[in-house]
Amino acid sequence: MLFKNHDPSKRRRKTQTATIGKLKLGNDYPVAMQSMCSTKTENIRETVAQIRRLEALNCDLVRVAVPNLEAARAIAKIKERIKIPLIADVHFDYRLALASLEHGADKIRINPGNIVPNFIFKSPGESSHITRIYLENLKAIIKKAKEKKACIRIGINSGSLEQDLWDKYGSPCPEAMVESALRWLKFFKQQDFYNLVLSVKSSRVLNAIQAYQQIAKKCDLPLHLGVTEAGPLPEGAIKSAVGLGTLLAQGIGDTIRVSLSDKPEMEIITAKEILKSLKLYTKEPDIISCPTCGRTEINLIAMVKKVKKMVKKEGITQNLTIAVMGCTVNALGEAKEADFAIAGGKKQGNIYYKGELFKGNIPEKELVKEFLTLIRSRG
Ligand code: SF4
Known part of the structure; x- marks a missing residue:
């Protein structure tokens, strides 16, 4: 419900x-x-360079894989050279989580279901000796996170659900993911640990949406949203926009990761556009432009590209709406809603500021230049 x-x-x-x-x-x-x-974490030079590129795009926090002790040890050196908080991504081996925290990770992402494999939480009395050891390992992670004032993400993933939930539900359906999340959440609360973020990711968009909607009603933890393994561009961006956008539009979600088979920079560019479309990112102008049609009599697509480039080059960070329209059919309506607007005509165009005509009949060649002058003076 919206x-x-x-x-x-x-x-x-x-x-x-x-x-x-x-x-x-x-x-x-x-x-x-x-x-x-996407770098080997222990390759400090490459990892720092990639994180700095992400920082330049206003990425808020970054995760690195920790598959071995060398990667965990690299965290301290990486952190000295970056500005944003760093998350260690740990699977299976609790010692890697401890080492990551020891070396300064601000947050760790674990899936308790693979730190404590096949643990049947509802019947702790029936759990085996070996399972109890795994459980102690998880407690050690929590204790270390408390000591270091670090955050933990409980990362439930449809691809690595506990066996007993597979047996109960027959598939990693939203209900199974939610039950897994709630059982681990209860465990963390029993350890008196609350600096938590939760995710219930699935590679199936509908499953992810339903799992997040259900868990949002059952707990009050901040939620990390993601459609996992969403794929290459443009498919992955579209799946993420549908999944994450649906949830964000309902007020659900506190941090997002767009998961693409592409450069991490593309994930942030896509995430930013998803947030911008919902007014959840306000550090850049929102550009509206028409798709062109048989009425278009200016080179609108080239003009939009120029405006976009100009906004970036000028470093315009205000939450402005900029409309670039091919003709007056929708342009007057869009101009009223926009801070700055162009409405094309026959090899010329008009410029609007806050819904009012600012200058008319400007030759096509001069339109973008005039538009920039106006934005500079009033932006
Ligand atoms: S704004 Fe005008 S040119 Fe652009 S798509 Fe609409 S009708 Fe066509």
Whole structure:
């Protein structure tokens, strides 16, 4: 159900607040964009270079893989050279989580189901000796995170669900993921640990949407949204926009990761556009442009590209709406809603400022230049 005013920036789901280094997540804190490095973490030079490129795109936090101790040890050196909080992604081996925390990770992402394999949480008395050892390992991670004031993401994933839930539900359906999340959440609460973020990811968009909608009603933790393994561009961006956009429009979600088979930079560019379309990212102008049709009598596509380039080059960071339209059919309506607008005509065009005609009949060649002069003077 959509919130009444349909503006997700004004009605976010109420949550606890998670602290990740200097970043706060949840409630009315901005929805944070994150990505994951594709470098070998122990290659400090390449990892830092990639993180700096992400920082330049306003990425809020970054995750690195920790498959071995060398990667965990690299965290301290990487952190010295970056500005944003760093998350260690750990699977299976609790010692890698401990080492990551020891070397300064601001947050760790674990799937408790693979740190404590096949643990039947509802019947702890029946759990085997070996399972109890795994459980102690998980407690050790929690203790270390408390000591280091680090955050933990409980990352439930349809691809690595506990066996007993597979047996119960027959598939990693939303209900199974939610049950898994709730059992681990209960365990973390029993350990008196609350600096948590939760995710219930699936590579199937509908499953992910339903799992997040269900868990959003059952707990008040900040949620990390993601459609996992979404694929290459453009498919992955579209799946993520549908999945994450649906949830964000309902006020659900506190940090997002667009998971693409592409450069991490593309994940942040896509995440930013998803947030911008819902008024959840306001550090860049929103550009509206028409698709062109048989009425278009200017080179609109080239003009939009120029405007986009100009906005980037000028470093315009205000939350402006800029409309570039091929003719007056929709342009007058869009111009009223936009801060700055161009309406094309026959090899010429008009420029509007806050819905009012600013200058008319400008030759096509001079349109973008005049437009930029106006934005510079009033932007
Ligand atoms: S704004 Fe005009 S030129 Fe652009 S698509 Fe609409 S009718 Fe066609």
